[in-house]
Amino acid sequence: MDPEPKKPEDSPSNSGNSHGPVHPQSPFPDEALEKVLSFVDSHKDRSSISLVRKDWYNAERWTRSKLFIGNCYAVSPEIVAKRFRRIKSVTLKGKPRFSDFNMLPLDWGADVYPWLVMFAKVYPFLEELRLKRMTITDEGLELLAKSFPCFKALSLSSCDGFTENGLKAIASHCRNLTEVNIQDSITEDVGGGWLSCFPENFSSLEILNFSSLNGDVNFDDLERLVSRCKLLRVLKVNESITLDELQRLLVHAPRLTELGTGSFLQELTPRQYEEIETAFCNCRNLQVLSGLWEATSVYLPLLYGACASLTFLNLSVATTLQSGEFAKFLAHCPNLRCLWVSDTVEDKGLEAVGLSCPLLEELRVYPADPYDRDHLDGVTELGFLAVSRGCPKLHYVLYFCRRMTNAAVVTIVQNCPNFTHFRLCIMTPSQPDYLTNEPMDEAFGAVVKTCPKIKRLSVSGLLTDRTFEYIGKYAKDLETLSVAFAGSSDWGMQCIMEGCPKLRKLEIRDCPFGDAALLSGREKYEMMRSLWMSACSVTMKGCRLLARESPRLNVEVIREEGGNEAQALKVYVYRSVAGPRQDAPPFVLTL
Amino acid sequence: MSMPQEHDYIGLSEPLPSEKSSDKTTAAAAASNVERNGVFSLKETELRLGLPGSEAPERKGGVGIGIGIGIGVSLFGKDESKCVKSGAKRGFSDAINGAGKWGLSINGGSEVDLGQKGGVNVSAVKREIPPLEERKNEAAAAANTAPASKAQVVGWPPIRSFRKNTLATNTPKKDDVGGNSGTGTSCLYVKVSMDGAPYLRKIDLKTYCSYTEISSALEKMFSCFTIGQCGQGLAAKENISESHLMDLLHGSEYVLTYEDKDGDWMLVGDVPWEMFTDSCRRLRIMKGSDAIGLAPRTMQKCKSQN
Numbered sequence: 049m050d051p052e053p054k055k056p057e058d059s060p061s062n063s064g065n066s067h068g069p070v071h072p073q074s075p076f077p078d079e080a081l082e083k084v085l086s087f088v089d090s091h092k093d094r095s096s097i098s099l100v101r102k103d104w105y106n107a108e109r110w111t112r113s114k115l116f117i118g119n120c121y122a123v124s125p126e127i128v129a130k131r132f133r134r135i136k137s138v139t140l141k142g143k144p145r146f147s148d149f150n151m152l153p154l155d156w157g158a159d160v161y162p163w164l165v166m167f168a169k170v171y172p173f174l175e176e177l178r179l180k181r182m183t184i185t186d187e188g189l190e191l192l193a194k195s196f197p198c199f200k201a202l203s204l205s206s207c208d209g210f211t212e213n214g215l216k217a218i219a220s221h222c223r224n225l226t227e228v229n230i231q232d233s234i235t236e237d238v239g240g241g242w243l244s245c246f247p248e249n250f251s252s253l254e255i256l257n258f259s260s261l262n263g264d265v266n267f268d269d270l271e272r273l274v275s276r277c278k279l280l281r282v283l284k285v286n287e288s289i290t291l292d293e294l295q296r297l298l299v300h301a302p303r304l305t306e307l308g309t310g311s312f313l314q315e316l317t318p319r320q321y322e323e324i325e326t327a328f329c330n331c332r333n334l335q336v337l338s339g340l341w342e343a344t345s346v347y348l349p350l351l352y353g354a355c356a357s358l359t360f361l362n363l364s365v366a367t368t369l370q371s372g373e374f375a376k377f378l379a380h381c382p383n384l385r386c387l388w389v390s391d392t393v394e395d396k397g398l399e400a401v402g403l404s405c406p407l408l409e410e411l412r413v414y415p416a417d418p419y420d421r422d423h424l425d426g427v428t429e430l431g432f433l434a435v436s437r438g439c440p441k442l443h444y445v446l447y448f449c450r451r452m453t454n455a456a457v458v459t460i461v462q463n464c465p466n467f468t469h470f471r472l473c474i475m476t477p478s479q480p481d482y483l484t485n486e487p488m489d490e491a492f493g494a495v496v497k498t499c500p501k502i503k504r505l506s507v508s509g510l511l512t513d514r515t516f517e518y519i520g521k522y523a524k525d526l527e528t529l530s531v532a533f534a535g536s537s538d539w540g541m542q543c544i545m546e547g548c549p550k551l552r553k554l555e556i557r558d559c560p561f562g563d564a565a566l567l568s569g570r571e572k573y574e575m576m577r578s579l580w581m582s583a584c585s586v587t588m589k590g591c592r593l594l595a596r597e598s599p600r601l602n603v604e605v606i607r608e609e610g611g612n613e614a615q616a617l618k619v620y621v622y623r624s625v626a627g628p629r630q631d632a633p634p635f636v637l638t639l
Numbered sequence: 640m641s642m643p644q645e646h647d648y649i650g651l652s653e654p655l656p657s658e659k660s661s662d663k664t665t666a667a668a669a670a671s672n673v674e675r676n677g678v679f680s681l682k683e684t685e686l687r688l689g690l691p692g693s694e695a696p697e698r699k700g701g702v703g704i705g706i707g708i709g710i711g712v713s714l715f716g717k718d719e720s721k722c723v724k725s726g727a728k729r730g731f732s733d734a735i736n737g738a739g740k741w742g743l744s745i746n747g748g749s750e751v752d753l754g755q756k757g758g759v760n761v762s763a764v765k766r767e768i769p770p771l772e773e774r775k776n777e778a779a780a781a782a783n784t785a786p787a788s789k790a791q792v793v794g795w796p797p798i799r800s801f802r803k804n805t806l807a808t809n810t811p812k813k814d815d816v817g818g819n820s821g822t823g824t825s826c827l828y829v830k831v832s833m834d835g836a837p838y839l840r841k842i843d844l845k846t847y848c849s850y851t852e853i854s855s856a857l858e859k860m861f862s863c864f865t866i867g868q869c870g871q872g873l874a875a876k877e878n879i880s881e882s883h884l885m886d887l888l889h890g891s892e893y894v895l896t897y898e899d900k901d902g903d904w905m906l907v908g909d910v911p912w913e914m915f916t917d918s919c920r921r922l923r924i925m926k927g928s929d930a931i932g933l934a935p936r937t938m939q940k941c942k943s944q945n
Contacts (some may be wrong), residue, residue, distance in 0.1 A: 149794035206799075234801045260801055313830075315840075342830075364802065418796045448796060475796045532795065557794070 124626035125166035140184035168195035176201040189214030193221035201227035215242035227255035240265030253277040255636040257284040275300040285309025298327040309339035329353030338362035345373035375400030391426035398431030402438025410444035429456035436463035457491035459601035467499040471506035477533035480510040493518035517542035520547025539563035563590025595639035833924040
């Protein structure tokens with residue numbers, strides 16, 4: 049349905065030098081170009097297309113239906129509304145990633161409400177909204193629920209600001225919902241009552257994920273919902289759902305491709321055991337499995353029947369899992385491509401991964417007890433080595449450990465030279481190679497030298513400027529870099545800013561980088577999405593200098609209690625065409 | 640060396656009021672708790688630390704390091720601010736460390752009196768046992784070149800908060816039966832696990848009013864595991880008779896511990912009953928032998944022994 053007739057003259061870029069609606073130099077009539085463009089989905093491709101010439105810019109803006117905004121403050125709702133007229137799907141990302149770790153004060157911003165107001169006016173046919181690290185209030189959810197009759201998919205990843213009431217509005221008013229996904233958005237006040245608010249004749253749901261919900265759910269209402277949504281293919285429940293309740297849900301939804309279980313701990317009668325086992329065996333299409341809170345050896349075998357086609361197994365919250373039962377379980381999952389585990393499986397468990405998962409491409413090992421720094425549990429360099437030996441296709445790793453050696457990492461990347469994402473977190477800050485007591489420079493040097501495709505890197509351990517020399521020199525495809533408690537001087541950060549041509553996101557904390565380092569990137573920040581620097585040696589003076597030289601950058605300093613006036617303890621720099629934030633709270637200074 | 644005087648700290652026959660807290664109200668609650676249960680004087684039930692056979696002045700008797708009991712002091716590894724906040728709380732991992740070290744290597748070591756009324760604050764205790772602390776620091780130093788302050792660094796390690804909470808799962812106030820709105824129920828369900836048992840149990844703390852009651856209930860609940868009714872019970876390894884089990888539970892081959900609101904593992908019996916039910920999130924019965932020999936390890940490692 050065409051909400052508005054096409055008006056090529058009203059393109060904002062048609063200033064001055066206008067060719068009018070006919071473009072003699074173009075071999076294609078506009079309609080043909082638009083038809084071709086309607087097949088182009090990727091926003092990166094579309095951005096490239098829009099830069100070719102004005103008529104292509106126009107054709108692109110009329111045909112774009114999916115909007116992706118990586119930083120909600122890089123542009124404004126008004127600018128977006130003027131350029132694009134037929135948007136059906138919006139993805140918006142807000143806060144810097146370190147907000148996930150409580151490093152941003154509450155009420156920092158990234159409230160989606162002004163965007164929703166604009167969408168309601170200009171995109172009444174909006175179908176999808178996907179938010180990441182944004183604040184959405186109940187008011188926003190209500191506006192969403194009432195303004196878009198075609199609305200289908202809501203996905204909230206790492207968001208906050210809402211309560212059960214907002215979700216109730218969504219459930220009650222959106223007749224055509226196919227997706228409700230609150231993923232890892234945890235707020236204290238979100239209960240499960242909204243699941244009971246779907247109308248009795250509502251049956252279009254395909255994706256339902258409330259795994260992070262804290263509260264209880266009315267099981268009967270949930271069961272009724274699941275039983276009438278015959279198209280349901282993704283179901284991820286929260287921990288309050290018991291095993292026998294899960295069985296009843298599975299009976300109604302055997303065609304699931306993704307399942308997140310509830311608590312995997314319950315005393316079962318033999319009959320219940322059998323019923324549940326049968327229910328899992330009937331899930332022949334399962335590709336993704338998660339949940340499994342408190343899974344123990346007794347009940348893991350229930351899952352065996354469902355594992356043949358499993359490609360993604362997320363055991364990261366199954367913190368009672370140990371190596372023996374984990375190894376047995378893995379033997380039933382020959383097709384695993386992606387595995388997330390808790391470090392309670394230890395090196396022995398990872399050895400089993402190396403032996404049983406030859407197709408593995410992604411591994412994430414999360415610490416079950418990240419704050420107890422005085423014990424030596426969890427995984428070590430040995431587990432990582434074992435996986436690298438058995439899984440040559442490994443290209444994505446997130447690894448939390450308490451000790452590592454340079455030699456191990458050198459071997460690991462030799463075994464797996466295809467790393468695109470290498471995120472190593474040695475949990476004690478500034479910890480050296482535990483065998484040689486040397487810095488971990490050579491480890492990360494090996495990563496960037498041996499893995500030409502490296503796109504994302506998180507470094508840790510004791511690191512000198514050497515590490516950054518290596519990264520700047522060798523990591524030509526690097527897009528995202530996370531640095532903590534590392535480096536010796538400004539020179540380290542300068543190496544990064546002068547190298548790494550494709551760098552887009554840089555986040556730094558607790559490093560000895562000062563104003564000189566900050567300013568060394570002045571040419572580069574406009575080509576990046578953002579820079580975060582906290583607890584470094586940057587001063588207000590340096591930030592002001594950067595702000596003065598770069599009108600298209602927003603240089604923001606977050607002021608907190610204590611600390612002296614001259615220091616800039618939390619700095620967030622990002623490119624923007626929207627100018628300084630209008631909604632900045634008092635503790636955010638835009639320079 | 641004379642045999643240490645064993646003390647049944649699980650409290651099967653008497654309550655174990657805490658006197659470590661400097662909070663007067665809890666001491667008073669402790670006293671009234673004892674009275675309610677009509678058992679002996681507080682002094683007899685005081686827990687104290689010391690070398691086996693040693694005795695503090697003005698004390699009738701006390702507990703040395705009994706078989707399988709780890710009694711520790713929150714000296715090591717917990718950051719200072721946390722210690723101060725929690726008063727005289729004792730972390731379980733430190734209990735294990737402490738027990739191990741005292742048992743093995745102390746040289747006429749000092750005796751720490753935790754049981755006195757009014758409490759001894761932790762930093763004071765710390766000063767009394769410097770040799771242990773140094774030893775601990777040495778062990779930690781090799782792996783730990785962190786900044787001098789042992790306070791937790793904000794946002795490090797970079798873990799999302801929902802992952803942090805997986806170790807301490809449901810709140811005690813959560814209604815066990817799904818289907819309610821989940822607010823304001825009168826149940827206090829906590830999970831109870833036992834090393835070697837293939838599954839956990841859930842009990843409602845509100846149905847008990849003393850440590851005695853909860854201990855006997857737990858005995859009954861878990862006796863089936865050690866008598867080989869369930870596959871991976873201890874009986875699979877060693878045939879244990881029922882009477883032997885009673886000995887095990889009574890005779891402190893098992894250590895009953897709980898995880899409190901702050902995520903610390905504590906020995907059951909230290910605090911007054913009400914304080915315990917308020918702060919207990921889950922219980923674990925672990926093998927005392929595992930506890931002693933595993934310094935410096937924690938609950939996680941003990942689990943994986945089986």
